Amino acid sequence: MLKIEETTVVHDFSPHLYQQFQEIVKRYPVESAKAALLPILHVVQAEFGWLSVDAMDKVAEYLDIQPIEVYEVASFYTMYFLRPQGKYMLEVCRTGPCCLVGAEKIMKYIEQKLGVKEGDVTPDGLFSWRGVECLAACGFAPVLQIGPEYTFYENLTEASVDQLISDLTIKANN
Amino acid sequence: MGRKLLLEHINVPNINTFDVYRSKGGYAAVEKALKTLSPEDIVEEVKKSGLRGRGGAGFPTGMKWSFLAKPEGKPRYLVCNADESEPGTFKDRFLMTKIPHLLIEGMIIGSFALGAKTSYIYVRGEMMPQIRILEKAIAEARNAGFLGKNILGTGYDLELYVQPGGGAYICGEETALIESLEGKRGNPRIKPPFPAIAGLWGCPTVVNNVESIAAVVPIIRDGGEEYAKIGVGRSTGTKLISASGNLVKPGIYEIELGVPVEEFIYSDEYCGGIANGKRLKAVVAGGSSVPILPANLINKTINQEARLMTYESLSDGGFATGSMMGSGGFIAFDEDQCIVRNTWNFARFYHHESCGQCSPCREGTGWMEKVLHRLEYGHGKLSDIDLLVDVSRKIEGNTICPLGDAAAWPVASAIRHFRDEFEWHVTEPKFCLQRNYGLAHYADPLPKPEPVAV
Numbered sequence: 154m155l156k157i158e159e160t161t162v163v164h165d166f167s168p169h170l171y172q173q174f175q176e177i178v179k180r181y182p183v184e185s186a187k188a189a190l191l192p193i194l195h196v197v198q199a200e201f202g203w204l205s206v207d208a209m210d211k212v213a214e215y216l217d218i219q220p221i222e223v224y225e226v227a228s229f230y231t232m233y234f235l236r237p238q239g240k241y242m243l244e245v246c247r248t249g250p251c252c253l254v255g256a257e258k259i260m261k262y263i264e265q266k267l268g269v270k271e272g273d274v275t276p277d278g279l280f281s282w283r284g285v286e287c288l289a290a291c292g293f294a295p296v297l298q299i300g301p302e303y304t305f306y307e308n309l310t311e312a313s314v315d316q317l318i319s320d321l322t323i324k325a326n327n
Numbered sequence: 328m329g330r331k332l333l334l335e336h337i338n339v340p341n342i343n344t345f346d347v348y349r350s351k352g353g354y355a356a357v358e359k360a361l362k363t364l365s366p367e368d369i370v371e372e373v374k375k376s377g378l379r380g381r382g383g384a385g386f387p388t389g390m391k392w393s394f395l396a397k398p399e400g401k402p403r404y405l406v407c408n409a410d411e412s413e414p415g416t417f418k419d420r421f422l423m424t425k426i427p428h429l430l431i432e433g434m435i436i437g438s439f440a441l442g443a444k445t446s447y448i449y450v451r452g453e454m455m456p457q458i459r460i461l462e463k464a465i466a467e468a469r470n471a472g473f474l475g476k477n478i479l480g481t482g483y484d485l486e487l488y489v490q491p492g493g494g495a496y497i498c499g500e501e502t503a504l505i506e507s508l509e510g511k512r513g514n515p516r517i518k519p520p521f522p523a524i525a526g527l528w529g530c531p532t533v534v535n536n537v538e539s540i541a542a543v544v545p546i547i548r549d550g551g552e553e554y555a556k557i558g559v560g561r562s563t564g565t566k567l568i569s570a571s572g573n574l575v576k577p578g579i580y581e582i583e584l585g586v587p588v589e590e591f592i593y594s595d596e597y598c599g600g601i602a603n604g605k606r607l608k609a610v611v612a613g614g615s616s617v618p619i620l621p622a623n624l625i626n627k628t629i630n631q632e633a634r635l636m637t638y639e640s641l642s643d644g645g646f647a648t649g650s651m652m653g654s655g656g657f658i659a660f661d662e663d664q665c666i667v668r669n670t671w672n673f674a675r676f677y678h679h680e681s682c683g684q685c686s687p688c689r690e691g692t693g694w695m696e697k698v699l700h701r702l703e704y705g706h707g708k709l710s711d712i713d714l715l716v717d718v719s720r721k722i723e724g725n726t727i728c729p730l731g732d733a734a735a736w737p738v739a740s741a742i743r744h745f746r747d748e749f750e751w752h753v754t755e756p757k758f759c760l761q762r763n764y765g766l767a768h769y770a771d772p773l774p775k776p777e778p779v780a781v
Contacts, residue, residue, distance in 0.1 A: 180447075180488040182402075185528050190510035191493050195452065222511075229512040229682075230493025232452045248414045249615055249672045250571040250658050286496065286676050287414040287615075288453055291571035291656070292578045303455035 155236050164201050164208040174215055187218055190226055194233055199301035203234040231285065232300075239274045239281035241321050244298050245309075247284035250291035259295045259309050260284055266318060279325050280318070328596065329583040330557060332545040332565050333538070337425050343460065345467035348428040354473055356548040360436045361481045364547070369440035373543060375551030377563035382408055382499070382536030383614060383654040384729075385638050388543075389551075394523040395441055396531040404532040405438045407448040407540055408504055409457075412496040414615035414676060415656025418567035419537035421579045423450070423457040427464035431487065433540035435473060436547055438485050441533055445486045449504050452492040461489045496680035500728045501534040502526075503682065514682050515728035536654075538567055559585035562637035566655055573661035575599035588612075588634045588641075589626040592659065605661035608766050609745075612641050613653020615673050616733030618740030619666070620650050622770035631775050646740065662766035666748050667759075670741040671699035677734030688731040691722040695738055702749060705756030712749050716742055745769070 173196050174189065181188040190212070197208050204227050213220040227233040234242075245251075245260050260271075263282050267275055274281045290296045293307035299321075306317060331337075341347045348354070360369055374389030395403060407430065411419040423430060430448070438446045450458050465487055468474045476484050490508055492498050498507045502516035505527050526532025542564060546554045555563045562584040568591070571577045576599040582591065591597045592607065601607050607622045627634055629648040634640050638652045660669065678692035695718055701707045719735035726732070742749060748764040 180486075180490075182528065185509065187510035188490075188508060191452070191507065192491050194493070195491055216510075225512055226493070226510065230452070230495050232494035247672075248676050249611075249669050250415050252669070252672055253572045253658070253660065253664060285494075286679055287412055289411045289417040289420045289451070291415050291417050291658070292569060293417075294571060294577075298453060301455070303453055305456070 159236060160206060162205040162207060164197075164205050164211070166197075166208075166211055170196065170200060171215070186216055187222070190216060190218075190223065191230070194223075194227060195301075198233060202240070203237050237274070240279050240325060241281075241299050243280065243282040244285040244288075244300075245282065246286070246288045246290070246294065246296050248287040250287070251294040251296065254294045256295040259297075259311070259314065262311050262314060266314065279322065329581070329586065330565065331581050332554075332557075333422065333429065333541050333567065334426075334579075334581045342426055343424075343428070343464070345428060345464065345471055348426070349471070352548075353428055354432055354468075354471075356544045357432055357435050357473060358479060360547050361439055361479055361483055366440045366442060369436060369547060372551035373440070373546055376542075376546040376554040377551075377558075377561060378539065378542050378546060378554070379562070379638065380536055381538035381542065381566065381655070383413065383616075385652060388535060388539050391523070391535070392437075392441060392533060394521070395533055396524045397442065398531070401530050402445065403441055403443050404527045404530055405434065405441050405443045405446040406504065406508065406527060406532060406534045407434060407446070407537060408499060408501065408534050409448055409450040409454070409537045410492050410499040410504060411454075411537070412451055412499055412680075413654045413656055414673070415569060415571055415611060415658040416614050416654040417569045417571070418579050418655065420454060420457060421569075422537055422541060422567070423454070423461060427457075427460050428468065429541045429544055430461070430537055431464055431468050431474075433543045434487055435468075435478070435485060436543050437533075437535065437540055438487075439483055444484055445488070447488050447490050447508060447527075449490045449492060449498070449508055451498070452494050455491070458489050458491055465489070495682075496676075497682045497728070497730060500730065503728065504534060505532065512682070514684050515730075517727055557583050559635060559637050560639060562639060562652075566636070566652075568636070568655045568657050570598050570657045570659070572659040573602045573605060573664070574659050575602050582636055584635075584637050586636045587626075588636055591636055591657070592625075598659070601659065601661050603661070605663065606766055606770060607659060608662045608664060608769055609660040609666060610650075611656070611658040611660075611737070612650045614656035615658070615676065616729075616736055617651040617653040618646060618649070618736050619670075619744065620648075620740075621744045622766075623773050624648050624744070629773065629776055646736075647743075650740075663763055665703070665763045666741055666745040667699065667703050667752050670738055671696065671703045673737045674699050674734070677730065681730060681734070685726040685731065687722045687725040688734060691718050691731070692734045694718050695734070699738070702752050703759075705752060705759050707753050707756075709750065709753050711753070712742055712746065715739075 177189045209223040295309040336351045378388045379385040498513040503513040507513040522532040628643045674696040678696040683689045719739040722731045723735040752759045
């Protein structure tokens with residue numbers, strides 16, 4: 154659930170952001186610019202970390218569509234966050250093939266290591282984690298990904314998770 | 328060693344760059360197609376090759392192309408389905424990462440054959456690194472004159488774009504993919520009209536899997552007949568198999584269709600056997616939605632014939648004792664795996680991924696997940712097992728798209744073949760939380776069925 158104060162967040166779009174929108178819209182016939190919606194939402198989320206109502210309204214205005222057309226898409230697809238997340242969102246695959254080689258243990262370990270439940274943010278704002286469905290890397294399981302670049306970490310072990318979290322903590326503090 | 332048509336040069340350093348790919352004979356098929364063949368010739372070659380859609384349905388690609396409507400004054404589109412999300416399948420990610428130009432070469436040939444001036448590669452959103460790789464490769468191909476205006480001086484124009492998805496398994500279904508590409512929720516459309524008549528923005532559209540499009544390159548380079556020489560019967564050519572689960576060497580293998588399943592699992596050329604010295608309990612041969620088979624129906628069919636990696640042999644025995652080739656997602660389960668738990672996991676997946684349009688799928692997948700959850704955790708009743716079969720039957724065939732079937736089959740087949748393991752979860756609720764049912768009799772040889780008197 155969105156907290157009350159999060160509903161009124163304002164996200165200002167820079168000229169650079171609008172420039173990226175323009176590049177995306179060029180890919181489609183002029184009358185079908187709505188096709189740019191998914192790629193534009195990815196760009197917006199990469200900028201702000203999540204999609205605020207204000208940001209979605211601005212996208213609707215840019216594409217000349219109704220705000221509901223943006224909300225219904227943003228809420229349908231799992232990659233769009235409708236509330237703030239940790240700076241690093243660890244998304245661990247929880248589907249069958251990964252579970253055959255220990256994905257459930259890895260998720261438990263991450264939960265214990267970060268000390269927050271699935272979907273919650275660590276107090277320092279750095280991390281959140283969640284289980285996601287098949288990431289199409291079953292041969293290199295268990296796997297996790299981190300947006301907005303969606304870098305992949307394969308063949309996870311408790312030691313490699315420790316290393317990853319420590320690397321990211323150092324990266325964030327520098 | 329089997330022949331490699333797609334992965335022949337996969338280990339060449341920098342094969343992901345245009346120059347190296349070109350030096351290995353890359354884009355020769357585009358030159359041949361655009362300079363010496365007509366669009367009809369290309370469709371004919373693909374028909375001759377016998378290539379069947381590699382995304383899962385196995386529909387002949389040449390046939391699909393020949394159905395495309397060609398009304399005056401309307402653009403036509405080729406859309407590549409790179410929304411790879413079927414649990415157990417990871418070949419397209421691999422192909423796009425390692426050898427992106429193969430896909431782009433196939434897209435140029437396919438677009439020319441279909442008369443498309445603009446084409447899209449719809450990549451699942453989580454594959455951002457692959458999207459960057461493809462965008463870079465497209466820019467290289469454009470600089471070399473293989474994309475854009477007047478390609479190779481032939482007068483043919485083509486623009487190729489990469490479109491990211493938003494994270495939804497359902498968008499692998501072609502009409503949902505089209506909806507998503509149009510900037511909407513991925514709700515599958517009612518067919519007819521088929522995309523070949525009214526697809527992207529109401530225009531005639533062909534949607535093909537990454538591997539199908541890549542396979543067009545060797546087909547045009549060597550000829551359809553040459554391609555059809557590989558394989559067995561109607562299963563022609565090579566296929567990428569994604570091998571996962573409890574195997575010594577999980578990974579991506581290009582096989583000539585017709586390799587015995589036993590050889591695929593145990594030989595060192597392929598998966599190298601079951602990991603950690605364990606025994607094989609079950610296999611899902613073609614991605615999570617195809618029926619699961621116990622070990623004693625994997626290597627041999629019910630009639631004691633060697634089972635082969637072909638569309639026909641994997642489905643030999645129908646749903647009673649067979650499975651399907653599907654997308655080639657080959658998942659192996661060792662003796663320590665719990666079939667009930669895995670079935671619950673898959674049911675949760677389909678519940679999570681149901682788009683919610685059709686009530687049998689939207690409600691049914693959720694019920695199956697809940698019932699399987701209580702069976703897995705020892706709170707189930709014996710009647711739950713038949714309840715699951717009943718729910719799965721009421722989903723199957725009653726939905727707009729095949730996601731309903733895909734959700735029903737793994738549950739129905741797991742109960743068909745592993746019913747006693749489900750019953751054990753009810754009769755021994757304490758044990759089922761402490762240990763697994765084990766291999767039991769699932770690898771025991773089966774008696775050859777008596778011939779049925781007519």
